[in-house]
């Protein structure tokens with residue numbers, strides 16, 4: 001594509017003259033990935049400033065640079081007021097505006113995004129639609145998985161990969177949209193067809209100033225859900241009306257709203273919910289009719305995840321009978337309420353609860369189904385929201401008979417200091433708790449003590465296969481560690 005065509009799409013704030021014939025063969029934001037013919041877009045990051053790598057980019061073959069600061073460069077230099085915004089615009093244009101060519105579902109909210117993504121994958125796949133997925137666990141194109149760094153990738157990667165998905169005949173893109181992504185404009189220019197809201201509770205207050213700011217970021221997904229009405233391009237916002245934030249989100253979109261919930265009257269509702277240790281039953285009431293669902297997923301929070309998926313599937317014209325079959329066939333999602341050895345004499349459950357609300361939901365569920373004592377092994381991530389630490393510890397202390405506080409991903413923080421933040425606010429009643437900073441030892445401690453019918457919850461890292469200490473990631477998988485100790489105990 002010619003540089004002039006790329007530039008014609010954005011507001012440029014300097015008066016540049018450049019050769020009309022400059023051909024841009026790729027867009028890059030990382031100087032190390034620049035090749036001959038690239039346009040290098042300099043991003044001022046949280047760690048380093050892309051403007052400092054312009055010379056490297058030129059040495060690697062950049063034919064043009066896009067900047068937001070005054071720089072002297074030997075190649076065509078396009079100055080804009082905000083390179084992140086310009087990156088979203090130019091990437092969308094460079095890849096032929098792919099998000100308007102494939103149906104797009106964006107899911108936002110504090111908890112449940114990943115789970116809903118995989119429920120929807122099952123529903124669409126069973127309905128013979130090939131899916132493309134972006135989320136916390138991975139990126140997927142059909143059956144093929146690829147690792148990704150962020151839950152919601154930056155605009156360049158996103159537009160490029162959606163274009164690839166279209167080339168590989170993907171019929172439906174399903175993606176988690178984090179509040180960071182919305183706030184940083186990673187999804188600017190994404191033409192979503194269905195936007196989903198799960199719930200809002202405390203997380204990420206290291207990044208957002210307040211819960212209001214966190215909600216504002218979430219609301220952008222709904223505000224950005226196309227503003228025009230076209231008969232053949234209908235949009236829908238799928239919203240959990242049991243959550244108090246739903247009021248603002250409904251006002252944020254001009255599009256059709258489909259509501260779901262268990263307590264407030266909604267388009268998609270669950271009634272007669274029966275929770276058990278081996279699954280959940282409920283009556284599903286929808287605009288298409290009423291049916292019974294027998295799911296293997298555990299916990300009331302998963303009823304909400306199923307309702308959100310049903311609402312999306314209905315908006316995507318999938319018949320209720322297919323939706324029911326898909327939901328009933330799903331065994332579970334990796335690292336979400338995953339039983340390490342099903343039907344063992346004591347249960348060890350690995351779960352990704354890393355917020356106060358998710359931890360409370362999971363522990364309430366366990367309390368309802370546990371026949372004897374509850375152990376919880378939990379920590380809090382370093383370089384993340386510090387205010388959630390005492391709350392998570394209090395919740396663990398409230399619900400578990402044996403709380404064991406340990407490290408999650410300490411990142412660049414001192415693990416003992418994180419543990420102190422967690423335990424400082426604990427009530428000084430008689431209940432004992434353990435602090436074992438080494439996660440492997442903490443897991444071992446719980447499993448070695450468990451007796452028949454006890455439940456051990458290992459929370460916070462779910463599907464993660466590493467533990468980040470400092471800047472280094474070490475191999476670590478809660479499920480493998482637990483399995484190892486369980487086997488050790490048998491011998």
Ligand SMILES: CC(=O)N[C@H]1[C@@H](OP(=O)(O)OP(=O)(O)OC[C@H]2O[C@@H](n3ccc(=O)[nH]c3=O)[C@H](O)[C@@H]2O)O[C@H](CO)[C@@H](O)[C@@H]1O[C@H](C)C(=O)N[C@@H](C)C(=O)N[C@H](CCC(=O)O)C(=O)O
Nearest residue numbers: 029030031043045046047048050053150151152154178180
């Ligand atoms: C705080 C944050 O969001 N940081 C994101 C940001 O990194 P950064 O600002 O530190 O980037 P940087 O290292 O300073 O680099 C700035 C620029 O210089 C360039 N560079 C750098 C070095 C070099 O030699 N040459 C060069 O050109 C880089 O390519 C980049 O364009 O841009 C990166 C590339 O897009 C992201 O991967 C990174 O996410 C980090 C890994 C992260 O942990 N983000 C979290 C907070 C996050 O976004 N989480 C949400 C999910 C949250 C949830 O709901 O649970 C997510 O969507 O993942």
Ligand SMILES: Nc1ncnc2c1ncn2[C@@H]1O[C@H](COP(=O)(O)OP(=O)(O)OP(=O)(O)O)[C@@H](O)[C@H]1O
Nearest residue numbers: 110111112113114115136301336351352353358362
């Ligand atoms: N609808 C829900 N409401 C509250 N808690 C939930 C819900 N669904 C899942 N959880 C809990 O939250 C944890 C994370 O779930 P999931 O990975 O689906 O959420 P997510 O929104 O993708 O999280 P992240 O922001 O980390 O990507 C689960 O392991 C479970 O403990």
Ligand SMILES: N[C@H](CCC[C@H](N)C(=O)O)C(=O)O
Nearest residue numbers: 354380381384408409460461
């Ligand atoms: N996407 C979330 C995941 C947190 C998972 C938890 N294990 C931690 O490391 O804090 C984050 O980066 O805040």
Ligand SMILES: [Mg+2]
Nearest residue numbers: 113114136176
């Ligand atoms: Mg997720």
